[in-house]
Amino acid sequence: MTQQEQESEPPTTESVISQPSATELKVLPHRQYQTTDSxxxxxxxxxxxxxxxxxxxxxxxxxxxxxxxxxxxxxxxxxxxxxxxxxxxxxxxxxxxxxxxxxxxxxxxxxxxxxxxxxxxxxxxxxxxxxxxxxxxxVSEEQSYEYFKSRPVGSQLGAWASKQSSIVGEGEVVNRLDKLEERFGAEVPLPDFWGGWRVxxxxxxxxxxxxxxxxxxxxxxxxxxxxxxxxxxxxxxxxx
The missing domain is CATH 2.30.110.10 (Electron Transport, Fmn-binding Protein; Chain A)
Structure with a gap:
């Protein structure tokens, strides 16, 4: 079997990595990439x-x-x-x-x-x-609003509940979510701190x-x- 044929075989858990020592981790050759188009x-x-x-x-x-x-x-x-x-x-x-x-x-x-x-x-x-x-x-506020209202209500509430990237205490986000659910019900407005970016x-x-x-x-x-x-x-x- 050639090296190319060996590399084209699906990897197993045992063959994907090698650990020569407690501090080393090496990734072994794996399957070849193959697309049919040019x-x-x-x-x-x-x-x-x-x-x-x-x-x-x-x-x-x-x-x-x-x-x-x-x-x-x-x-x-x-x-x-x-x-x-x-x-x-x-x-x-x-x-x-x-x-x-x-x-x-x-x-x-x-x-x-x-x-x-x-x-x-x-x-x-x-x-x-x-x-x-x-x-x-x-993006425009209108575009953000259109997408926001297409999300499930749970995801809309989640946008309000999460002060994203900030440090939080255990259970803080869930407690905030419960209060927001009582406050808004099924009609959740677009937060002014949430929306779209365009690259x-x-x-x-x-x-x-x-x-x-x-x-x-x-x-x-x-x-x-x-x-x-x-x-x-x-x-x-x-x-x-």
Missing amino acids: LSPQSVLPSPLDQFRLWFKQAVESNKVTEPEAISLSTSTSSGIPSARMVLFKQLDSRGFIFFTNYTSRKSREIEENPWAAMVFYWKEIHRSVRVLGRVEK VPTEVEFWSGKPSRLHDRVRYLRVEGSPDDNPQWTIDRLAP
Whole structure:
């Protein structure tokens, strides 16, 4: 059996890691990435937003990707100290990628200081990934309200109950939730500290996994000075 054939086999719990000592942990070779399509500057759509719509639809319709909307979101302070966390992508419009959160959370405070962010979608089951870099702006209150009212009542109350990223005592959030449920019932208003952020991309990369780590990578770069509502893009292949 060749090394490539060995790496293409599904990993077992015993073969994923090696622990030579109490302080060391090593990740062993695992299965090869394999996508059947060929990703190139010639095969993608002219707009990265249109290409993303196509890929996201395919990820959903594959019935393999458990949570295609899950993203790693990275922000940083004004002095450049980064932080990352998993959030849920919720909307794509003509300007960019939208997620919703508490405006007093750590991520929001950092965006206020430094209005740039990076996002990564990783669809392991179909060996694809999308990376986004862009400026961040607030969505309109109307757009935040529309999404907020589409959430289950429990999630609406949860937005009020959680002072996100703050230190809390045991049971504090649950107690606050009970009081809010009595206060609002089923008609929960939009909190003034909660809403959407939009990442307006200046760079988008599509990644397609291939054997031997020779992955396909296609990057869109926004042409400097092109408008947010009708951006122009250069499209290049990147080395794996």
